[in-house]
Amino acid sequence: MSSRKGVIDVQFNWVFILIAGVLILLFFGSVVLKLKDNSETNIANNILTNMQTIMSGAEVSANTVNPISIPDTEIKVSCNSISVGSITSDITKNKIVFAPDLIKGRTMITWSLSWAYPYHISNFLYITTPDFKYVIMDSDKGKEIYSMLPTGINKELIDDVSSLRKTGHKLSFVFFDNVYPEDISLPDFAGNMKDKEVVAVHVDSLNNEIEFYKKSGIRFEPVRKMPYLGNEMIIGAMFSQDAENYKCNMEKAMEKMNIVSMVYRKRTEILREEYSNTICRSYYPLTPFTVDYNINNIGDIKDSKESLEKYNNYLQSSSCPTIY
Amino acid sequence: MFETIAVLLIFFVLIGFGLIFYARVANTSVSDASKEQFQLKAIQTAQLVSFLPELQCTSSTSANIVVDDCFDVLKVEALSSILNDSSNQKIKNEYYFDSFGFSKIHIKKIYPSVSEWTIYERTKTNSRALSSIKVPVSLYDAVSNSYGFGVLTVEVYD
Amino acid sequence: MIGKKSQAEIVGLVIIVLLITVGLLFFVKFVVLNDSDSDPKKNYVDSELASNMINVLLKTTTDCKKSSMTELFQDCAGFQRIECNDGMDSCSKIQQVSRNIFNNTLDEWKKQYNFKAYTVGGDTIENIDRCRPRSDRVSKTYPIPTDRGTLFITLDICS
Numbered sequence: 001m002s003s004r005k006g007v008i009d010v011q012f013n014w015v016f017i018l019i020a021g022v023l024i025l026l027f028f029g030s031v032v033l034k035l036k037d038n039s040e041t042n043i044a045n046n047i048l049t050n051m052q053t054i055m056s057g058a059e060v061s062a063n064t065v066n067p068i069s070i071p072d073t074e075i076k077v078s079c080n081s082i083s084v085g086s087i088t089s090d091i092t093k094n095k096i097v098f099a100p101d102l103i104k105g106r107t108m109i110t111w112s113l114s115w116a117y118p119y120h121i122s123n124f125l126y127i128t129t130p131d132f133k134y135v136i137m138d139s140d141k142g143k144e145i146y147s148m149l150p151t152g153i154n155k156e157l158i159d160d161v162s163s164l165r166k167t168g169h170k171l172s173f174v175f176f177d178n179v180y181p182e183d184i185s186l187p188d189f190a191g192n193m194k195d196k197e198v199v200a201v202h203v204d205s206l207n208n209e210i211e212f213y214k215k216s217g218i219r220f221e222p223v224r225k226m227p228y229l230g231n232e233m234i235i236g237a238m239f240s241q242d243a244e245n246y247k248c249n250m251e252k253a254m255e256k257m258n259i260v261s262m263v264y265r266k267r268t269e270i271l272r273e274e275y276s277n278t279i280c281r282s283y284y285p286l287t288p289f290t291v292d293y294n295i296n297n298i299g300d301i302k303d304s305k306e307s308l309e310k311y312n313n314y315l316q317s318s319s320c321p322t323i324y
Numbered sequence: 325m326f327e328t329i330a331v332l333l334i335f336f337v338l339i340g341f342g343l344i345f346y347a348r349v350a351n352t353s354v355s356d357a358s359k360e361q362f363q364l365k366a367i368q369t370a371q372l373v374s375f376l377p378e379l380q381c382t383s384s385t386s387a388n389i390v391v392d393d394c395f396d397v398l399k400v401e402a403l404s405s406i407l408n409d410s411s412n413q414k415i416k417n418e419y420y421f422d423s424f425g426f427s428k429i430h431i432k433k434i435y436p437s438v439s440e441w442t443i444y445e446r447t448k449t450n451s452r453a454l455s456s457i458k459v460p461v462s463l464y465d466a467v468s469n470s471y472g473f474g475v476l477t478v479e480v481y482d
Numbered sequence: 483m484i485g486k487k488s489q490a491e492i493v494g495l496v497i498i499v500l501l502i503t504v505g506l507l508f509f510v511k512f513v514v515l516n517d518s519d520s521d522p523k524k525n526y527v528d529s530e531l532a533s534n535m536i537n538v539l540l541k542t543t544t545d546c547k548k549s550s551m552t553e554l555f556q557d558c559a560g561f562q563r564i565e566c567n568d569g570m571d572s573c574s575k576i577q578q579v580s581r582n583i584f585n586n587t588l589d590e591w592k593k594q595y596n597f598k599a600y601t602v603g604g605d606t607i608e609n610i611d612r613c614r615p616r617s618d619r620v621s622k623t624y625p626i627p628t629d630r631g632t633l634f635i636t637l638d639i640c641s
Binding site (some may be wrong): 338341342345349367392393394434435436457458459460461462468470471472473474475 | 498501505508509526527530531534535537538539541542543544545548550579582583586587591
């Protein structure tokens with residue numbers, strides 16, 4: 001009898017150990033998983049907070065290039081938001097950020113430029129990584145853009161696409177005026193790269209238009225035409241690589257331009273009133289400010305800018321307070 | 325067997341205490357971090373306002389060169405009248421709210437004369453905290469070509 | 483057998499003591515040694531306030547022949563050629579303007595400060611001392627070249 005009880009006891013002990021062991025393992029397993037989740041969320045939050053700080057910094061100080069070490073995670077950037085994993089942070093309307101849609105690797109390069117048209121409107125922030133190379137076709141405008149890009153960014157000025165050598169970078173081509181992407185054939189190594197890794201834009205400086213292209217085999221196919229205002233936007237198109245992202249940022253820039261222009265219009269009205277009995281009055285025009293600041297109205301905006309520049313020069317030479 | 329159960333019970337009680345303690349510490353650090361974030365928000369807003377192209381003085385030689393710690397009085401007047409105009413409430417409530425949120429941005433000229441402008445105001449009725457920053461700024465008057473002394477006050481509501 | 487059991491109990495006790503010690507260490511680290519002084523706003527305000535204050539003050543145009551405060555400081559430390567329309571000289575004007583500005587700013591905000599303008603030779607042009615002795619201070623100094631050497635403008639924000 002007692003030996004039977006002993007057998008049951010031993011068996012029960014094993015069952016008990018098994019259940020308790022499983023429970024303990026499950027408990028610690030779930031704690032570890034929770035902590036892992038928590039730490040991933042913390043890392044993502046840290047990255048996003050740092051990104052917001054970088055964007056705020058760029059917003060207040062132009063012409064600064066910063067190579068920044070980042071954890072080896074994927075950062076998704078769109079015009080209105082930035083996300084790491086499942087955590088997303090908004091990019092406010094006053095922040096204009098041109099960046100590829102996916103940032104990967106250990107280093108991220110941020111760079112900002114002041115955009116004035118003709119008065120200072122905003123600072124554009126550009127984000128890239130050392131994986132990207134900007135290949136600029138040689139021309140007067142090309143040289144201008146090439147010299148604007150800082151040394152920390154991979155860039156190459158070339159006459160002929162066939163002279164390009166394989167360096168392992170993703171390529172972003174920029175063509176100007178009478179050299180069109182659809183007229184060229186990519187070298188073999190570029191043709192063999194994934195279509196998403198090679199993009200091109202064509203800048204028509206006469207009509208202030210940028211056309212976005214995607215790669216198909218060894219050729220480029222046009223995707224969409226968009227307007228631009230100033231070299232800063234051409235660089236924006238090169239960095240954003242995507243017509244939709246560029247369009248969204250351009251609309252943000254136009255909204256900001258509209259508000260800043262309202263302020264300058266009001267300021268000009270005040271000056272016009274103050275100097276109503278002097279020679280200065282005639283140089284405070286209000287018509288250039290009546291333009292509709294819209295991406296479909298680039299021609300008028302360009303004319304308005306030229307007109308304001310002209311009047312500002314008159315005011316400066318007549319020792320009157322300037323418009324901007 | 326009862327001994328084993330008792331040991332396990334004590335073991336889990338100890339683990340429980342550990343977890344409660346960890347949760348409390350984590351909670352405190354989260355609340356500290358959110359307080360710090362709120363203070364940083366006030367600093368960021370003050371910085372953002374200090375460098376607003378709508379307010380900043382620009383150099384007469386180049387529109388790209390901005391003068392530090394300086395607001396153009398005519399721009400201040402212009403922006404405050406634009407944002408206080410009922411026809412521009414969309415700009416205030418959408419565009420600027422996106423950047424400044426619930427806050428008050430106020431500029432006071434204290435020398436040579438006294439005048440005040442409220443650039444932006446969006447208060448919160450059930451605000452838990454208020455963080456305020458005062459920044460001395462030059463106020464450039466293009467008409468008299470002179471610089472006054474002013475103070476930018478940024479109040480951020482949590 | 484009994485000896486073995488008591489050894490096991492002692493090991494158990496040691497483990498419990500170790501656990502409690504580790505717990506206490508965590509408590510001390512996170513609760514007692516919690517750095518509550520890290521106020522980012524205060525650090526920013528104190529360091530930026532001093533430099534902004536001097537920067538803006540020196541740029542300010544006064545009602546004395548439209549001279550800036552920098553020009554008045556240069557004249558006061560130099561040959562004192564400027565005479566204002568209200569009969570004041572540059573040194574008195576500096577005192578009037580700076581006291582007006584400080585009254586309406588740092589005094590009103592109940593900030594302790596020490597504003598001092600002095601030459602290398604040791605002459606003091608202006609000294610407004612509202613700091614408690616031996617208090618911690620953030621200091622900013624601006625040198626201004628004058629006809630008689632360099633003039634230093636210093637503003638300490640005390641806490």
